[in-house]
Amino acid sequence: MSLLLSEFPEHTYEQWHAAAEALLKGAPFEKRLVSQTYEDITIQPIYRREDIADLEQRKHFPGSGSLVRGSHAAGFLTAGWEVSQELRATSPESLNSLIHEGLNGGQSELNIPVGCGADECCTGGAKITTAADFTTALSKVALDSISTYLQTGPASVPVTALFIAAAEQAGIPASKLRGGIDNDPLAELVAKGKLRQSLALRFDHMAALTDYAAKNAPQLRTISIQGDVYHNAGATATQELAYIISTLVCYLEEMKSRGISAETVLPHIRIRLAIGSDYFMEISKIRAARMLWSKVAAAYGVQNAPIHIHASTSKWNKTTYDAHTNMLRVTAEAFAAVVGGVDSLHIGPYDEIAGHTDEFSRRIARNLHTILREECGLDHVIDPAGGSTYIEWLTAQIAGKSWSIFQDIEKQGGMIAALESGSVQQAVQDVCKAKFKNIRIRKDKIVGSNMYPDLKGKKLAIHAPECKAAEVAAAAYPIAQPAAGTQSATAAMVIEAIAAAKAGASKFSLAIATGLTNSDGAPTVTALPPHRAAEEYETLHDASATFTNKTGSAPGILQLNIGPSGRYRLRADWTASFFEAAGFVIDGARDFPTIEEAIKALTDSKAEIAVITSDDATYLTTVEPLATAAKAAKPSITLLVAGAPGENEAAWRAAGVDEFVNVRSNNYELNEQLLKIAGVI
Numbered sequence: 101m102s103l104l105l106s107e108f109p110e111h112t113y114e115q116w117h118a119a120a121e122a123l124l125k126g127a128p129f130e131k132r133l134v135s136q137t138y139e140d141i142t143i144q145p146i147y148r149r150e151d152i153a154d155l156e157q158r159k160h161f162p163g164s165g166s167l168v169r170g171s172h173a174a175g176f177l178t179a180g181w182e183v184s185q186e187l188r189a190t191s192p193e194s195l196n197s198l199i200h201e202g203l204n205g206g207q208s209e210l211n212i213p214v215g216c217g218a219d220e221c222c223t224g225g226a227k228i229t230t231a232a233d234f235t236t237a238l239s240k241v242a243l244d245s246i247s248t249y250l251q252t253g254p255a256s257v258p259v260t261a262l263f264i265a266a267a268e269q270a271g272i273p274a275s276k277l278r279g280g281i282d283n284d285p286l287a288e289l290v291a292k293g294k295l296r297q298s299l300a301l302r303f304d305h306m307a308a309l310t311d312y313a314a315k316n317a318p319q320l321r322t323i324s325i326q327g328d329v330y331h332n333a334g335a336t337a338t339q340e341l342a343y344i345i346s347t348l349v350c351y352l353e354e355m356k357s358r359g360i361s362a363e364t365v366l367p368h369i370r371i372r373l374a375i376g377s378d379y380f381m382e383i384s385k386i387r388a389a390r391m392l393w394s395k396v397a398a399a400y401g402v403q404n405a406p407i408h409i410h411a412s413t414s415k416w417n418k419t420t421y422d423a424h425t426n427m428l429r430v431t432a433e434a435f436a437a438v439v440g441g442v443d444s445l446h447i448g449p450y451d452e453i454a455g456h457t458d459e460f461s462r463r464i465a466r467n468l469h470t471i472l473r474e475e476c477g478l479d480h481v482i483d484p485a486g487g488s489t490y491i492e493w494l495t496a497q498i499a500g501k502s503w504s505i506f507q508d509i510e511k512q513g514g515m516i517a518a519l520e521s522g523s524v525q526q527a528v529q530d531v532c533k534a535k536f537k538n539i540r541i542r543k544d545k546i547v548g549s550n551m552y553p554d555l556k557g558k559k560l561a562i563h564a565p566e567c568k569a570a571e572v573a574a575a576a577y578p579i580a581q582p583a584a585g586t587q588s589a590t591a592a593m594v595i596e597a598i599a600a601a602k603a604g605a606s607k608f609s610l611a612i613a614t615g616l617t618n619s620d621g622a623p624t625v626t627a628l629p630p631h632r633a634a635e636e637y638e639t640l641h642d643a644s645a646t647f648t649n650k651t652g653s654a655p656g657i658l659q660l661n662i663g664p665s666g667r668y669r670l671r672a673d674w675t676a677s678f679f680e681a682a683g684f685v686i687d688g689a690r691d692f693p694t695i696e697e698a699i700k701a702l703t704d705s706k707a708e709i710a711v712i713t714s715d716d717a718t719y720l721t722t723v724e725p726l727a728t729a730a731k732a733a734k735p736s737i738t739l740l741v742a743g744a745p746g747e748n749e750a751a752w753r754a755a756g757v758d759e760f761v762n763v764r765s766n767n768y769e770l771n772e773q774l775l776k777i778a779g780v781i
Contacts, residue, residue: 113148120145137381138531139338141497147489155496157391162483164404167390168495170441171407175482181437182209182247182444183469184410185462188224190215192236195226199241201459205466209247209279209444212237214259217607222567224455225251228259229608231601234266244272248279249370249410249444254296256283256322257305258610261597264317269602278319280370280408281309286347287326290519293627299516301615304589306351307358312591314364321370321408323351328374330524332415332630334532337376337385338498342505343524344371345392346515349506352400353514358589362400371407373442375433376414380494382433383485386411386440388499395503411437412446418453419634420560421641422548426450427464434468438478439485445469453632455563522626532631539633540768549634549641550681550767555654559638559645587615637681640771640781644683647780655778658707659688660698660730662714662722668742672713675742678761679711682771683780688713695726699733709774711740711761719743727756738777 121129133145152158157166163173172178183206189195199210215225228234252259260281264274285302289295295302309322325347327340335343348369355365371389375382390407397405413433418426427450434447447468449461473479485491509518518524538544545551587593597610611617632638648654657679661672676686687707692698702710712719712726723741730739744762745752761770775781 139336152492167394168387169483176479180479184209184211184444186211192233195237211249213251218568220565231262231265244276251282258607261601265601274317280321282324284324284326287329290628294624298621303354307589308593312594323369326372331374333628335528338501341502345506346509350515366405372410375437382436383440384494387495391499408443410444411442413448422554422557425548454560525626525628549637640682643781654685656707658705658710660712667715709738713742724755731756
């Protein structure tokens with residue numbers, strides 16, 4: 101060993117830094133090797149033991165202390181993560197078919213969005229209106245052997261009552277049921293901008309469900325805190341966590357005011373995160389979420405509070421064009437989720453954002469779980485990220501910055517006050533705008549959209565039915581027979597609702613009985629709608645596709661390639677890709693040895709836009725005469741030059757050049773301008 105150390109002596113950071121600067125050949129170290137994230141975290145190119153020496157989290161074992169290293173001491177060794185694919189089907193019968201497809205393909209948690217009652221629910225949820233519907237949907241399913249996660253919206257008490265009634269009628273007591281109820285009124289409020297009931301009523305329902313579960317169904321989590329609402333609107337990792345923690349404190353306080361202690365509430369909460377494309381950031385975000393959870397629990401005097409983190413792959417970065425690239429995105433996201441130690445995971449099928457999926461896309465998504473487990477062996481490792489200097493450091497950074505945002509929200513009066521004032525929404529929108537700015541200049545790259553588009557690929561057919569929930573409610577409530585019940589914040593209300601469900605009461609009559617039709621005091625706030633990074637480029641591409649269908653030919657750009665191909669080919673390819681991002685078809689395969697040949701091609705072409713392409717040396721003698729001749733031969737032509745003009749800009753513009761395209765160009769804005777010129781938009 102001593103000989104080995106003598107041959108490979110330890111080097112200092114200063115020596116490494118000097119060597120790195122030498123390799124940069126004068127380029128600034130901070131500019132080339134140091135980056136800044138949207139979370140305002142400065143990322144260095146290398147991390148050392150000294151950077152994490154004082155971190156308290158390193159002293160904790162998995163399943164203890166800060167929980168950074170995992171929720172359970174044995175990690176996934178005793179129980180792997182739940183395969184929790186969303187099961188979106190309209191009718192109970194089709195839902196049952198989808199459930200068995202999933203179970204046969206390795207699904208271990210039934211993740212069921214329950215619809216509003218419309219024949220074609222805009223969220224793709226199942227039309228469950230009675231306990232009998234649940235009986236049909238769950239036919240031949242051993243509910244006491246599998247977890248069930250119900251996305252209920254505001255109807256958490258009615259839907260839970262129908263579910264438990266169906267289970268008990270099948271001989272399965274509530275005590276044997278496990279899973280969760282997706283009950284998060286603040287997430288619903290910020291996503292839609294309004295609720296149909298007062299927050300006080302929604303909190304009463306939350307308390308009633310939690311009280312019931314604590315006494316009768318200890319394995320059911322009755323409160324959900326959804327961070328993905330903020331993530332899919334463009335939020336940073338630190339914002340997502342801060343809003344989760346702020347909501348957590350809000351719900352703990354609301355339950356406390358209704359007589360339920362934090363010690364009782366915490367085991368019945370499910371945290372829901374979205375997993376984005378920044379691999380190490382997402383691993384660290386999951387670990388930081390557990391740290392922040394344990395910190396809040398400790399503040400309420402609860403030690404070793406169990407946490408359940410449900411993750412879903414991001415919708416922010418998914419594309420409708422070249423949609424098969426979404427498979428690659430969810431693979432990296434799922435890997436990060438498992439390495440970070442989530443408890444349940446929904447991996448979105450590649451066509452999920454279209455509003456519908458098929459058997460192939462669902463099977464591929466489920467199989468990723470199997471690959472991560474059986475081929476990667478990630479269920480045989482406790483805390484696979486533990487000990488990574490960078491991840492440990494980044495976890496602490498995310499936790500610290502998230503806590504600061506949380507403290508600021510508390511100073512504003514808490515999460516409800518922050519949503520009412522709009523400060524949360526504004527903070528997320530500011531980040532979203534910054535992201536779109538970087539997407540437009542292609543600093544942030546989206547394969548298939550602003551980079552490397554597939555012009556021959558087809559767009560996913562979007563299925564987005566209009567929300568008719570209010571119409572369904574208005575039609576159903578007057579004719580529904582209200583179930584007898586007591587509106588309260590205790591288990592009694594749920595018990596009575598279950599009894600009514602067993603007697604045949606519908607979801608709508610249960611909604612009336614539990615007060616969900618009372619809109620007194622219903623809040624409104626500024627909505628925070630979801631966005632996708634590719635949406636602006638898809639709008640450009642859509643316009644080009646419409647133009648092509650209408651005219652029979654795609655909008656085109658002629659490349660006037662001057663001189664031998666070897667001089668400019670890299671520049672020409674880059675330029676072609678620049679314009680293809682908007683759906684332009686580039687005529688750029690020909691070389692033109694002379695200006696005359698280039699002008700002939702221009703006059704023969706139907707293109708109203710042309711770009712001169714060559715090397716900088718050729719430009720000095722070619723651009724001015726070519727531009728002059730081009731404008732004379734075709735006055736309507738919009739003429740660009742590929743590259744930076746430098747001190748020649750004034751002269752070239754005087755000769756007829758309209759614009760320049762180079763790495764400093766705003767890709768989106770220039771393409772939008774050219775599409776307008778081409779008559780596309």
